[in-house]
Amino acid sequence: MSSTSMGLQLRSTVKKEGIVEITLARVPTPEPKPEEVVVRIDASPINPSDQGLLFGGADLTTVKASGTADNPVVTASISPAALKALAGRLEQSLPVGNEAAGVVVQAGASPAAQALMGKTVAILGGAMYAQYRCIKAMQCLVLPPGTTPAEGADCFVNPLTALGMVETMRREGHKALVHTAAASNLGQMLNKICIKDKVDLVNIVRRPEHVDLLKRIGATYVCSSASPQFMDDLVEALAASGATVAFDAIGGGRLAGQILGGMETAANRTAKEYSRYGSTPHKQVYIYGGLDRGPTEFHRTFGMAWGVGGWLLTAFLQKIGFEAAQKLRERVAAEIKTTFASTYAKEVSLAEALRIEEIMVYSKQATGEKYLINPNKGAR
Amino acid sequence: MSSTSMGLQLRSTVKKEGIVEITLARVPTPEPKPEEVVVRIDASPINPSDQGLLFGGADLTTVKASGTADNPVVTASISPAALKALAGRLEQSLPVGNEAAGVVVQAGASPAAQALMGKTVAILGGAMYAQYRCIKAMQCLVLPPGTTPAEGADCFVNPLTALGMVETMRREGHKALVHTAAASNLGQMLNKICIKDKVDLVNIVRRPEHVDLLKRIGATYVCSSASPQFMDDLVEALAASGATVAFDAIGGGRLAGQILGGMETAANRTAKEYSRYGSTPHKQVYIYGGLDRGPTEFHRTFGMAWGVGGWLLTAFLQKIGFEAAQKLRERVAAEIKTTFASTYAKEVSLAEALRIEEIMVYSKQATGEKYLINPNKGAR
Numbered sequence: 001m002s003s004t005s006m007g008l009q010l011r012s013t014v015k016k017e018g019i020v021e022i023t024l025a026r027v028p029t030p031e032p033k034p035e036e037v038v039v040r041i042d043a044s045p046i047n048p049s050d051q052g053l054l055f056g057g058a059d060l061t062t063v064k065a066s067g068t069a070d071n072p073v074v075t076a077s078i079s080p081a082a083l084k085a086l087a088g089r090l091e092q093s094l095p096v097g098n099e100a101a102g103v104v105v106q107a108g109a110s111p112a113a114q115a116l117m118g119k120t121v122a123i124l125g126g127a128m129y130a131q132y133r134c135i136k137a138m139q140c141l142v143l144p145p146g147t148t149p150a151e152g153a154d155c156f157v158n159p160l161t162a163l164g165m166v167e168t169m170r171r172e173g174h175k176a177l178v179h180t181a182a183a184s185n186l187g188q189m190l191n192k193i194c195i196k197d198k199v200d201l202v203n204i205v206r207r208p209e210h211v212d213l214l215k216r217i218g219a220t221y222v223c224s225s226a227s228p229q230f231m232d233d234l235v236e237a238l239a240a241s242g243a244t245v246a247f248d249a250i251g252g253g254r255l256a257g258q259i260l261g262g263m264e265t266a267a268n269r270t271a272k273e274y275s276r277y278g279s280t281p282h283k284q285v286y287i288y289g290g291l292d293r294g295p296t297e298f299h300r301t302f303g304m305a306w307g308v309g310g311w312l313l314t315a316f317l318q319k320i321g322f323e324a325a326q327k328l329r330e331r332v333a334a335e336i337k338t339t340f341a342s343t344y345a346k347e348v349s350l351a352e353a354l355r356i357e358e359i360m361v362y363s364k365q366a367t368g369e370k371y372l373i374n375p376n377k378g379a380r
Numbered sequence: 381m382s383s384t385s386m387g388l389q390l391r392s393t394v395k396k397e398g399i400v401e402i403t404l405a406r407v408p409t410p411e412p413k414p415e416e417v418v419v420r421i422d423a424s425p426i427n428p429s430d431q432g433l434l435f436g437g438a439d440l441t442t443v444k445a446s447g448t449a450d451n452p453v454v455t456a457s458i459s460p461a462a463l464k465a466l467a468g469r470l471e472q473s474l475p476v477g478n479e480a481a482g483v484v485v486q487a488g489a490s491p492a493a494q495a496l497m498g499k500t501v502a503i504l505g506g507a508m509y510a511q512y513r514c515i516k517a518m519q520c521l522v523l524p525p526g527t528t529p530a531e532g533a534d535c536f537v538n539p540l541t542a543l544g545m546v547e548t549m550r551r552e553g554h555k556a557l558v559h560t561a562a563a564s565n566l567g568q569m570l571n572k573i574c575i576k577d578k579v580d581l582v583n584i585v586r587r588p589e590h591v592d593l594l595k596r597i598g599a600t601y602v603c604s605s606a607s608p609q610f611m612d613d614l615v616e617a618l619a620a621s622g623a624t625v626a627f628d629a630i631g632g633g634r635l636a637g638q639i640l641g642g643m644e645t646a647a648n649r650t651a652k653e654y655s656r657y658g659s660t661p662h663k664q665v666y667i668y669g670g671l672d673r674g675p676t677e678f679h680r681t682f683g684m685a686w687g688v689g690g691w692l693l694t695a696f697l698q699k700i701g702f703e704a705a706q707k708l709r710e711r712v713a714a715e716i717k718t719t720f721a722s723t724y725a726k727e728v729s730l731a732e733a734l735r736i737e738e739i740m741v742y743s744k745q746a747t748g749e750k751y752l753i754n755p756n757k758g759a760r
Contacts (some may be wrong), residue, residue: 053656085681088654251680274468276433277692290680297677300631300670301465305695309687310680312657 042149044100095127122155126187176200183210227313249289257298264302278303286311387511422529424480477508481532529608556580558626563590629669639680644682658683666691
């Protein structure tokens with residue numbers, strides 16, 4: 001029996017009494033079917049989009065560790081309100097991790113699967129916080145020679161989200177876009193795409209030092225919401241760029257409304273006569289993240305042609321269809337070391353990812369504090 | 381010179397020092413061009429959509445009367461925040477009143493205009509709170525014989541809004557709809573349309589006695605937001621009807637979010653497996669009014685397939701095009717005494733509409749307290 005036959009897999013369970021429990025399970029690796037391969041996961045990012053499933057919206061000030069160093073157990077309390085929204089996952093031990101990269105160590109009998117043996121591939125599909133992942137050969141994106149798993153770990157979520165934003169902007173008839181939490185990995189990618197594609201991008205950051213960070217990589221418009229001149233700066237940038245669509249990672253608080261208000265003020269600068277229903281162009285904010293889990297609040301001071309709504313990568317890819325989505329994926333592979341390069345603050349093993357001192361860092365989802373899990377770190 | 385050559389016209393001016401001033405001006409009636417007619421306005425409703433222009437968002441607890449009984453002047457203070465949004469109308473004396481009905485008393489030389497002499501017509505286009513309104517003949521909707529101006533005064537705003545909601549529901553692929561402030565004139569019309577067209581409608585009212593009011597006219601689903609069982613009732617109605625689009629007249633507060641949350645709960649009842657991104661069908665709330673002028677606030681506990689946005693009748697009519705809009709108008713004229721019948725609490729003259737005791741009633745926009753202005757009341 002090969003050494004790949006069993007492996008550690010991270011599991012998250014929401015208990016009906018209002019507790020999330022995170023553990024490492026030892027699970028058998030499935031024998032690959034003819035069209036499948038087994039990938040040894042060497043790198044899987046902890047994206048904001050993973051943390052909802054991982055922590056179940058628990059209050060992380062209540063986090064507790066138990067178990068042993070090899071078999072750590074982490075628990076935290078979930079408020080009754082948050083628990084209500086989790087009815088669908090109660091008492092289920094769920095694997096976590098959207099995307100990863102690693103090396104194909106076992107392959108099914110089909111030529112397509114066999115062709116991947118030994119190749120470094122990027123994969124998407126959940127259950128990636130594990131030593132081994134069995135997956136269809138056609139779901140593997142082969143990385144260009146010389147690409148490490150760490151370099152290719154984030155081939156899907158951030159790159160396709162950033163490309164999806166620009167594509168949504170074009171398809172819905174806007175000429176420029178706004179992005180919040182703009183100094184993030186994703187935000188930096190979006191800047192690189194927009195510079196390359198000559199699309200105007202208004203960056204909103206939450207800390208003054210992030211203005212310089214983005215200016216250094218070539219951003220034209222960067223507004224800090226911490227500045228007392230924030231609204232003035234924002235209106236200037238919106239007027240200059242003509243941006244009428246925004247992608248917001250924050251979700252809670254007043255930012256979405258401030259952006260719509262800024263778009264309205266910018267639009268009215270060029271209006272010929274007063275309209276009590278506000279400016280005519282449709283102004284849209286898409287909320288794609290929830291860095292602020294508090295309520296969204298806005299004063300409706302931006303006329304009638306506006307929308308706020310959810311934006312989800314998988315729904316977007318489904319809408320544009322396989323061929324259009326494939327074009328985006330191919331662009332990511334081709335530019336993985338340039339436009340779509342990610343940086344990580346730290347690489348941790350599965351057991352290290354369950355240490356409270358690490359959770360306290362990566363759960364903040366702060367810019368520059370992104371973690372990479374290497375499930376096989378120290379395991380070989 | 382005929383007696384129609386001059387007439388009173390209500391005017392609203394927002395002064396730069398933060399005051400709205402409402403007065404009655406004596407203005408000459410324009411001589412109709414060949415294609416135009418002059419309508420003597422006998423009935424014009426005070427719709428919620430008129431009150432924004434009329435009061436400029438002023439704080440009506442500060443309202444003051446001055447002038448004389450014949451030449452009343454009403455003033456009220458506007459907060460600095462509200463004033464900011466009114467930059468486009470500062471120091472302009474604006475006429476008010478979206479729609480009206482009356483009798484054609486003068487006609488231009490063209491056959492189309494001449495054919496309307498003496499006819500009772502409904503018209504839309506602003507400046508209706510006036511004794512006379514000069515307008516293109518083709519903009520006149522001739523009312524069926526035996527229809528009074530009071531009966532035909534609200535041929536456009538409420539009827540087309542109600543029809544537009546059902547049409548929006550159909551065009552955007554929803555099978556049933558939700559309406560708030562559902563006991564209003566508009567809400568009652570919407571019930572009649574939905575009963576006639578066999579469309580499921582979930583009515584949300586704010587007072588328990590409005591449940592009976594709507595049940596009496598045949599409504600199936602009525603939920604009172606004043607009830608402690610409101611959310612349970614709402615979820616039941618949403619599950620039974622399958623409604624995934626709502627039209628909200630309230631705007632402020634938490635109702636829009638409660639509706640989306642209710643739709644999500646209803647959708648998850650039939651979901652096969654847990655999805656951490658929420659249910660798949662798109663859930664939409666259109667805010668078309670602002671009975672609660674406070675901020676809109678919601679917790680994002682309804683997955684990712686959701687939207688909240690503005691809905692404006694004129695934008696909708698423009699989008700569907702002239703022919704589709706004309707079909708809706710023709711339906712209104714044909715059913716003006718049945719489906720689209722309006723009731724009013726009181727008929728007032730222009731001067732009476734400026735009395736503080738009347739303003740205190742109709743500015744509340746309460747169900748059953750709708751006013752009709754007859755600009756020629758007591759003037760002949």
